[in-house]
Structure formats: C-alpha cells, structure tokens
Amino acid sequence: MLIRFNVLSAALLSFAMFCAEASAQDAAMPQPAGHVTPDQDASERADPADTSAQNSQDRAAAPAAGANAPAAPQTGPEAATQTAPAPAALGALAAAVKQAVESDVSKSTDEHTKIEGDTMAAFYHARAYAPLWVGESGPMQQANDIVAVLRDANAYGLEASDFAVPAFEAAGTDPAALATAEVRLTRAALLYARHARGGRITEPAEMLNSNLDRKPQLLDPRDVLAGLAASTPAAYLISTHPKHPQFEKLRQAFLAAGGGKAAAAAHDGKAASAAHDGKKALSAGAKRLRANMEEWRWMHDDMGELYVLNNIPEFMQYVYKDGKVIRKERIVAGMIDKQSSIFTRNLKYVVLRPKWRVPESIMVHELWPSLLKGGGLMRQYGLQIETKDGKVLDWRTIDWSKDDIRNYYVMQPPGGKSVLGVVKFSFPSQHTIFMHDTPDRWMFRQAQRTLSHGCLRVKNSVELAEIILGYDKGWDKARIAEFIRSGPFNNEVAMEKRIPIHLTYFTAWVEDDGKVRAFPDIYGHERRITQALDGDWDKINKGRNHLAPPQPNFNPKAVASSAPSRQKREARSTGDIISDMFGLSF
Numbered sequence: 001m002l003i004r005f006n007v008l009s010a011a012l013l014s015f016a017m018f019c020a021e022a023s024a025q026d027a028a029m030p031q032p033a034g035h036v037t038p039d040q041d042a043s044e045r046a047d048p049a050d051t052s053a054q055n056s057q058d059r060a061a062a063p064a065a066g067a068n069a070p071a072a073p074q075t076g077p078e079a080a081t082q083t084a085p086a087p088a089a090l091g092a093l094a095a096a097v098k099q100a101v102e103s104d105v106s107k108s109t110d111e112h113t114k115i116e117g118d119t120m121a122a123f124y125h126a127r128a129y130a131p132l133w134v135g136e137s138g139p140m141q142q143a144n145d146i147v148a149v150l151r152d153a154n155a156y157g158l159e160a161s162d163f164a165v166p167a168f169e170a171a172g173t174d175p176a177a178l179a180t181a182e183v184r185l186t187r188a189a190l191l192y193a194r195h196a197r198g199g200r201i202t203e204p205a206e207m208l209n210s211n212l213d214r215k216p217q218l219l220d221p222r223d224v225l226a227g228l229a230a231s232t233p234a235a236y237l238i239s240t241h242p243k244h245p246q247f248e249k250l251r252q253a254f255l256a257a258g259g260g261k262a263a264a265a266a267h268d269g270k271a272a273s274a275a276h277d278g279k280k281a282l283s284a285g286a287k288r289l290r291a292n293m294e295e296w297r298w299m300h301d302d303m304g305e306l307y308v309l310n311n312i313p314e315f316m317q318y319v320y321k322d323g324k325v326i327r328k329e330r331i332v333a334g335m336i337d338k339q340s341s342i343f344t345r346n347l348k349y350v351v352l353r354p355k356w357r358v359p360e361s362i363m364v365h366e367l368w369p370s371l372l373k374g375g376g377l378m379r380q381y382g383l384q385i386e387t388k389d390g391k392v393l394d395w396r397t398i399d400w401s402k403d404d405i406r407n408y409y410v411m412q413p414p415g416g417k418s419v420l421g422v423v424k425f426s427f428p429s430q431h432t433i434f435m436h437d438t439p440d441r442w443m444f445r446q447a448q449r450t451l452s453h454g455c456l457r458v459k460n461s462v463e464l465a466e467i468i469l470g471y472d473k474g475w476d477k478a479r480i481a482e483f484i485r486s487g488p489f490n491n492e493v494a495m496e497k498r499i500p501i502h503l504t505y506f507t508a509w510v511e512d513d514g515k516v517r518a519f520p521d522i523y524g525h526e527r528r529i530t531q532a533l534d535g536d537w538d539k540i541n542k543g544r545n546h547l548a549p550p551q552p553n554f555n556p557k558a559v560a561s562s563a564p565s566r567q568k569r570e571a572r573s574t575g576d577i578i579s580d581m582f583g584l585s586f
Helices: 002-028 048-061 079-083 092-106 111-126 141-151 175-196 221-228 233-238 245-256 262-268 271-280 282-297 360-372 376-380 439-446 462-472 477-486 526-531 557-564 575-580
Strands: 306-311 316-321 324-334 343-348 350-352 384-386 409-412 423-428 451-452 456-459 491-494 500-504 507-512 516-518
Touching: 048 516, 092 111, 092 175, 111 175, 111 221, 141 175, 141 233, 141 282, 175 233, 221 233, 245 282, 282 507, 282 526, 306 462, 316 462, 316 477, 316 507, 324 451, 324 462, 350 462, 350 477, 360 376, 423 462, 451 456, 462 477, 526 557
Parallel strands: 306 500
Antiparallel strands: 306 316, 316 324, 324 456, 343 500, 350 423, 350 491, 384 409, 507 516
C-alpha cells in the first residue's frame, strides 16, 4: 500500500510540473490582437487594445519555464525579504517608441492634445511600447492604409493639410526615426477622429454665436486607440464620422459639387499650401454642404426612438418614429434679433390649457414702455402682475416710472386670449423657449416665418400632442380633447419616456434621390461655420450674447413724462398692438 501511494504521489508531482511548464509556454506564445480567453467577462472584452497590451506585458514579464522557474511564493517572515523580479529590458525599437512618446507628450499645447497625449502614453505603456505601425524593417501595411485615409480627408469635408503624415521613407531602419514616425501617425489618427466629430469648432456657442448651443460629439481617445489596434484600423478611422444617413447624403452631394479635389495635392511637396488653397477655392454650394456636414458632427448618435426635429431655416417640424417621418408641419421661429436657439433637450411636460409667464426680455423692452404709456398691451392680452411669491397685484396702482418691472412676474392666464393657445410643449433650458399652439393662424401663411420672440409656434399642435401623449401615456384623441375642453388649467402632464426635441439649423437637406434642397441662412450661422472652417476667424461676427440679462434701453421717467394722457391717446388698432407685441414693425 505504501509503495502504491509513493508511486501515485510521484505521478501527481510529475503531472503538476508538466502543467506548470505548459502554462509558462502558453504565456510565452504570442496572441492575436483582441484575443480573449473564454472565461473573460464583457468588460475585459470591450477593449481589444488593452487586452493585447496586457498580453504583451505578461509575455515580457514571464519567467523561463522548466527547472529554472522560481519556486512558489513563500509565506511567513522570510517572504518579506524576497525581491520582485526586474522587468524585462525593452528591445531597441520599443525603447525608442517609449522615448518618442514621452517627448511627444511633453509638447502638448492645449486641453485636447494633452488628453490625447496622456491617453496615448498609457496605451503604449500598457502594450510594453510595441508599435502599431512600424517594424524593425520599416512601416507595416496598416501604416500605409492609415496614411491613405488621412490624405483623403478632404473627401469627408475635413482638411488633409491638418494631419502631419510622417515620412516613413526617410526613417529607413533607424529605430529612433521609426519611433518618431510611429508616434506622429498615432497623433494624426487621433486628431482625425477628433475632427470627424466636430473638433475643429470646439465651442460653437463661444466661438460663433451664443444661440448655437451645440457641442462636438467627440469620441473617447481610449476607444479610438482600441479601434486603431484592431485588425482593420483604416476602416475604423473612416467609421469615426457621423453615422446619420443625412451626413452621408450631404457628403456625396459635396463630392459631386467638387469637394475633396484638394486631397490629391497632399501627395506632392506642396501639400499644405495646395490644400489650403483648395478649401478657399470650394464653390459656394460645396461650402454650404460642408457647413451642414459639420453641424451633423454636433448631433448625438441616438436621436431618439420618437423625436421632434424643428429645422429653423426651413420653418418646418418633423416627427420621427423608428427613423421614419410620421408628421410634418409648419412652424414659426424667432425674429432675426430674437432668434430661436439651436439645441437639444428632452421633452419634460405637455401642458394643456397653459398659462404664460412672459419672458423678462419682453417685460423689459415691450411691456414696461407700454405700462408707462397706459398699459394697452396689458389690457389687450389680459395680462396680470404677480409678486415673486405669486400674489396678484393691480398693475394700474403701480408707478412704473419709479418701480422696476423686473421686480415682478407678468402672467397671462389660460383662455381665449392666450398667446400659447391650448397646448404647450416644455423642454427647459437656459434659453427659456418652448413649442406651443397659437391663435394667430395667419403667421403660418408667411413664407419667411421669423415672427416670434424665440419660441416655436406649431401649426396643428393638438395633433402633435396626440402623437406624444399616445406614445408616452397611451391616451386616445377623445381623452386629450376632453382635457383641452374642460380639464384643469395649466395641466402639466409629465413625460415618462425619452422624447428628444431637436432645434436644428440645416440650410441644406438631401433627398433620397440625391436632390439638394437649400434654405435661407436667416441667422447667419452657416456663414459663421464656413468662415471658421476656412480659417477666417477674424471675420466672424458673433453678435450679441442673448443670455445676458436684458437691460432697458429707455429712461422710464422720460418716457412717462412724455406719454400723452390716457384720454387723449390715439386709438390703437389690433394690428398695431400685434405689431408691438411681436416686433413686426422692426
């Protein structure tokens, strides 16, 4: 029995040593990029570059297998005296890449290049500075593929001259030169991905106009590097452009209009000047298409299952469900000096039989002068003055030459005179605008419908309410009609589902047949975007900051003293009052 036990023990010991040796050999074998073992969870599988890099680190640190393998870790007092094994020395090319990365990161000049540089440094460190694009004998095929994408950047409305393509031919087999080319190409690819998502105009509201409340939809540099480390880096880099069907339609129209011709110039020694001259030489039509492509770089990938798109230059509203238009209708937008802002927010409330709180800009610039002259607008529209805590006051008893209207709220109760009609759609933002019904149907008959103070007036707005409340609440038309007819005043119906409201500024739209529809650049945003993309930053007229608190542009005491007595005032027509209220005399 003892002999059999000893034989069995020896067999088990031999098997264990064999398994240990096999495990060490497996660790030393190279694995393809993105390789994962079956027991890795989804979070580990999400980043193939990190996985590959970790394999590289493991391989570099793996000890020799067999008899020279270190003993199992000790426990007890003697464990404290053990020294960790020194990391394996880097090869000549990897060491050169490490030095090139560190040198490049130290030269970062702005927030974006610093973030990308730090991410790139962590990426290369994780993969033991194994290069992506070069080997000891020169550039690999994926490097040539990425260079081709960069040189073709103009075909996507970008500028090939913005991307520094390394001269691999001059590097030869020198590790330092190859490493510099490696890092430069990675930097260029990161910059391309940033520009593909709007990174040329990083803050539209600050750099162009305060009403352009959009942000470039920049990709995480970690995701970009992971995509570049995959098997088809060139295809991935092209895929960083917006996925919206309209973007690709605009791009095809852009190419047909002559866009992208400057890309070929990037192959000769005059690349930078030729590409710069190329963007200046684009036709007006091509520049319009390029500007609209840029705006799509600011749009979220997920527009919503059900969403509302209000295209301001077109004065049209589209409701999309599952990517298809289920309703289109006319809208009225803000006046030239009281613009509808361009932004996206989720719908928060549908308000039935709404009351109106007058915006402060209208209070200061229009109602206050009217009060100083007798308060005609207050009577005409049934407006009332409230304290900030909701107490209703008689506006006739207040000396408006001494008091400031900004100390109060001005409200319009629900009813037949309501400028909001029977329904309001609230998606709160700092711009304090919303969509609503209107009793002034004549506005929808105008060709250029820049007639409001910034809010969007929607034709057949009850139909829009039916679509939204049916989707969110499951309500039918009869129930909604009952609420509108006799339901509570200012009935705020809170939304449970995500319904984005997009206010957009597309001056070009391409139909399925390739036909381009163009709309007037009513607010000048297309011109500003074009000037920025052309590099003419000094020519951009940003206009006023519409978010600045409104200040009276009159002297209250002077206006009050010059106003005629109420009995002697000339009778004002409804048309005059409407003109005052909506700024039609401007």
